[in-house]
Every structure is written in structure tokens, then in C-alpha cells.
Amino acid sequence: MSSSKRSTIIVEHLRKQQMWDGLSRGKRLDGRDFSEMRQLLIETDVIKKANGSARVKLGDSEVIAGVKVETGEPFEGLENKGALIVSAEVLPTASPYIEPGPPDEEVVELARVVDRGVRESEMIDLEKLVLVPGKIVYTIFVDCSVLNTDGNLFDATSYATVAALLTSKLPIFEMQDEKVIDTGNTQPMPVTAVPVSITSARIGDYVLTDPGAEEEACMDSRITLTTTDEGFCATQKGHTGSFTPEQIKKAAEAATIKGNEVRTRLKGLVANNG
């Protein structure tokens, strides 16, 4: 993904000037205010073969997340909890600069930051997902595929993951003669919290919520703050620049306000899902 920035370097310089002119007047390239997010579209249950799925568009960034539930051994040290694994892949469909292959460090970071939000918020009550304590537990895989990139993949992927989990139908497994049987029935996911990440980029002294691709190409540093109703549960500063403590505290306030807006949307999905 880093190669994309180099190959567009001439456009970048001209656009950067344009961007700076706009920022000094309080406007961004696409006309948004600094704290304004792009349009967010969430569609759920798009893959019928998955136990839960969601397709999210944030601006033109597009991510599809699918949930698959299986059974397996618990993680070491977490014997009495179900296992939950979030992974992410940026597909070669997503931009001309992405080539197939093992995930690079940016994609590893993406998956780990999204996973951290879900894990640390204790979104899913994993203690309810144990079949034989210490031996057999539910294993929930959330696989995210980025279909198109237009900046802020962190939030797009996070919303897709949360939306897919919220609307998942958990198969009910039972033990019969030491074998796992799928009863064919389902139940809702045991959800305890709804984590929402809000990412901002710093360009010079300006901190912009939900950066687009061009803004990301010009940013000095990036911060992702994940909240639940109760407060913060995960944070990640990224990119090569830095922040002042004041900028971080302001971004944290914005993440609380914006996070609540997105959370209301996500909670609405469950209500609609019945």
C-alpha cells in the first residue's frame, strides 16, 4: 500500500497545495468540516453461507466481513472462553497498487487494531461459548476483505466486523457421545458491548476525522480511538509523525461524540434484524 503514495507523487504535491489552502479556510478537499465523517452505508446478511456478514462503505472504502462459527480447542491460558479471531486482507481488487501475497505490516496492523477493539471491549461474552471446559469451545472467525480502498480502512473494517458480529446467528452445538453435533438451531450472539473506532489524521496542525485516501497520503500521523458506552477500550497511534498531548485529548473527545453516533446506527441493525 505504501507504493501507491510514491507513484502519485506529482499529483500529490499539487493537491497538497490545494488541500492546505482549503484547510486554512476550515474546509477539506471534499468540502467536509474537520470533524465530519463521510457517508457510511451498512448492509448486513449479504453472504448467506456465513453465520453473519456485513458490507460497509465509508466514502468509497468498501469492506465485507464474514463470520464463520466452528468448534475447536480454546486458546492457551483462556481455557474457559470461546475463541475469537479477527483477520483482514486487502484484496488485489482494492487498488492498482496492491498485489496478491501474504499480508504486509500495514494489513497485519489493520487486523490487530480491529481485533483489539472487539477483544478489549469484551463485545462478545466468550464465557458463554464453552462446550467442554478446557477442551472444546466455539471458535468465531471474522474474516474481513477490503474490496476497494479510499482511506480510513481501520474504521470501515471495524464497522464491518462489529456489524457482522451483531447480526450473526450462532449455531447451537451440543455434545453427544463425546462428539460435537450441530443441532441446526441458532441463537443470537451473546453481545455485551458495541465497540466503535474513530480514526483521525493530523496534517500540520489540523486534525481531521475519517481521512480520505488523499488526506492519508499527506498525513503526518494517525490516531484510532475505540470506545464503548462506558469509555475507551483500545487506541492506536500510527504513521511516522507525532501528536501533542492536547491534540490527543481533543481527538479523544471527538471519538466519544462521533463514536456514540455510529454506535446508535450499529445498534439499530440488531433491532431491525429482530
Next chain:
Amino acid sequence: MTQTRKLIDENGIRTDGRGIDDLRTVKITVGPLKNADGSAFIEFGKNRILVAVYGPREVHPKHMALPDRCVLRCRYHMSPFSTDTRKNPAPSRREIEISKVMRESLEPALMLQDYPRAAIDVFVEVLQSDGGSRCAGISAAAVALADAGIGMHDLVASCAAGKVDDKVVLDINDEEDKEGQADMPVAYMPRLEQVTLLQLDGRIAPEQFGECLDKAIGGCKMVYEIQKQALMQKYFGNETELKEEVQ
């Protein structure tokens, strides 16, 4: 992270005997490796981390070189014997992520435009791990970079704060990391007042977020003094000790 037992007693004493605002014992040795251009060894609580800096040197593979600045590369690695159960020596996803955030936390301090077409490699080897190994690694790496004579705007000092038994405490150790409520590693350039690393694992209320950040920055400032002292010790040796005795 659900907490099962008390980690702070009624007198405000933690499992390792520290108060809530105390740093673990930190010792930095500058230049333990002879072949490296710069190196440092840090003892941060039970962490034992060795950092080597090679460069500025030619870039391999050559196409990675940049015409206007130096490439900074960073590898955070844990030795198989550094943890309670043996760690597979192949780089894990956790190590890949830490290598990335570590590089990004050091980069703002370096004058990379002074070394075009070159590379600087930072190798961070965790020989024995405790809580806060990325913070200790960053603090040692900044010292090793200075030891290599690379132009820097400031040192990068790093320390975590977190939430244990509902209290905001400085410098989370291994037990508190595993059983506590939140861990917030921070790296900071004290002279420039810039935060270069910020992560958070675990739940913290909005009103405690700022408090936790400020506490971690306070810890970074303590580490900063130890870093400067270590460099002074190597480059000015006994002179500084003598001056202090006179004062």
C-alpha cells in the same frame, strides 16, 4: 480484561512492592556491542533487552533506497527462551505490529533527510520479557541511535501507564498487564513535547483517559533522565559523577 484478585493493597502497594506512581528499576548500559554502530542494553523491571543499530549504511535490496532521505528499519524480536512458555522464533503478528509502531515512534526524532540513499537498521532483541517490553525497547533504541551518532531532534523516552483495581498507575508490570484493566504504552519526546507512540489495551473511562496519558508522559520524563544519564556516563564518564559529588 476481567480482574480476579487484588493487585493493589489497602496501603496503595502493588504486587511488586511499588506505589502507584513508581517506576520499576531501570538501568541502561550504552555501547555493549562492539560490532554495532550504536547499541544499548536496558534492564527495565525484569525486561532484559539488547538493541543494536547499524547504519547509516547502504540499502539492501537497493530498490528500497529513497533519493531524499534515509530508510529506517526496525525489527522487534523475542528470543524463544524469553517467555514463560517457549516462543516460536518465527516472527509473530504481534512482533510485526510492534516492529512497525516502534519504527514509527522513533522516526519523528531522527534527521533522516541528512542521510539520503542510506538505511538505518534497528534490531531490538528481547532476551527476557516482562510487561512493557515495547516501551523498554523504544527507550533503549533511542539511546542506541544516539550512540550511533545519528542526528536526532530529541531522544524518545517510553513508558506505560494503565488501570489496575480502578486506579490509574504508572508502569504496568507483567502481572498487571495480564490481570489489570488497561495498559497504555506511550512514547514521548520531552523536549519537543510530542507523543510518538500511543496504544491502549483494555477499558478506561473517558475522564481517566487524560489522566492516564499524563501519567504515562510523566513516566517518560523519568525514563528520559535515565537515558541522558546513561549517555553522559559513556561519553563523559567519571566527570559527571565528580561534578555531582561537588554539588
